[in-house]
Amino acid sequence: MGLLDGKKGLVVGVANERSYAYYIAKALTEAGATCAYTHLPGEKNERRTKRAVTPVSGDDAWMRPLDASSDDEIDTVFDEYAKSFDRMDFLVHSIAFADREWLAAGKFTDTPRDAYLGAVDISAYTLAAMSKRARPLMDKSGGGSILCMSYYGGDKVVPGYNVMGVAKAALECTARYLASELGEQNIRVNSISGGYLRTLASSAVGGTDTMGETAAQKAPLRRATEGEDVGGTAVYLVSDLSKGVTGETIFVDCGINILGA
Numbered sequence: 001m002g003l004l005d006g007k008k009g010l011v012v013g014v015a016n017e018r019s020y021a022y023y024i025a026k027a028l029t030e031a032g033a034t035c036a037y038t039h040l041p042g043e044k045n046e047r048r049t050k051r052a053v054t055p056v057s058g059d060d061a062w063m064r065p066l067d068a069s070s071d072d073e074i075d076t077v078f079d080e081y082a083k084s085f086d087r088m089d090f091l092v093h094s095i096a097f098a099d100r101e102w103l104a105a106g107k108f109t110d111t112p113r114d115a116y117l118g119a120v121d122i123s124a125y126t127l128a129a130m131s132k133r134a135r136p137l138m139d140k141s142g143g144g145s146i147l148c149m150s151y152y153g154g155d156k157v158v159p160g161y162n163v164m165g166v167a168k169a170a171l172e173c174t175a176r177y178l179a180s181e182l183g184e185q186n187i188r189v190n191s192i193s194g195g196y197l198r199t200l201a202s203s204a205v206g207g208t209d210t211m212g213e214t215a216a217q218k219a220p221l222r223r224a225t226e227g228e229d230v231g232g233t234a235v236y237l238v239s240d241l242s243k244g245v246t247g248e249t250i251f252v253d254c255g256i257n258i259l260g261a
């Protein structure tokens, strides 16, 4: 018996086998859940996501293209999901984007309006946009769990994280407001603030080259965060073990956020 037997949901954000979303999907699947996926449009993106999810969910894993900047594409994905699955128990939002030109130490003050708004749109607003579409599907199944991925740079200044820090603050706050409104339908919304992991997204942030190593030396647990650490917390948040937990940001960073210096 798996903790998540019978649960089904959508995982947005598997780019490849290094993505946080990949580790989340793997852990949820190992606990008994069924995951459906999206990938960025384009044949190359589809191929990479398929290569990552096939060992987890099989050759016939449910996958659809999604550029989350388009409301129409979000509608299409949720409509198609509803035609293929009888329930939605979880939604994993594990996407972020900011123009890398503005992700360098000393560049924040010059961030142009479109780069700022674009980062907040893709990295934060889309949580609200997807939650709106997930709501009726989760309501039908008696509730659900929505997760998103944040980072400490939304709380404190991390050089180079810049506009992405603004987006993460917006994301966590969006999760709290959603939690307050969706709670009456037993839909919980939580953020996982993950430690540094080398991925496509994190390598766009200037100065992250040594971050994993530094974190491993400084963190209370004396090691770098691994994808499995976040995967395990996702299982907890999707499962009934966390049925009283909503609107929270849970740090999964080997303790690095508790340090003052």
Ligand SMILES: NC(=O)c1ccc[n+]([C@@H]2O[C@H](COP(=O)([O-])OP(=O)(O)OC[C@H]3O[C@@H](n4cnc5c(N)ncnc54)[C@H](O)[C@@H]3O)[C@@H](O)[C@H]2O)c1
Pocket: 012, 013, 014, 015, 016, 018, 019, 020, 021, 039, 040, 066, 067, 068, 069, 093, 094, 095, 096, 097, 122, 149, 150, 151, 152, 193, 194, 195, 196, 197, 198, 199, 200, 201, 202
């Ligand atoms: N890697 C880290 O150190 C770290 C730490 C804490 C939080 N996070 C967060 O984890 C989440 C996943 O990032 P990751 O590190 O696994 O990197 P990743 O590059 O593997 O994943 C980022 C995902 O965002 C998707 N994406 C970007 N723009 C999109 C759009 N317009 N529409 C749809 N999808 C889009 C990409 O396709 C990709 O799947 C992000 O929210 C990131 O900020 C990462």
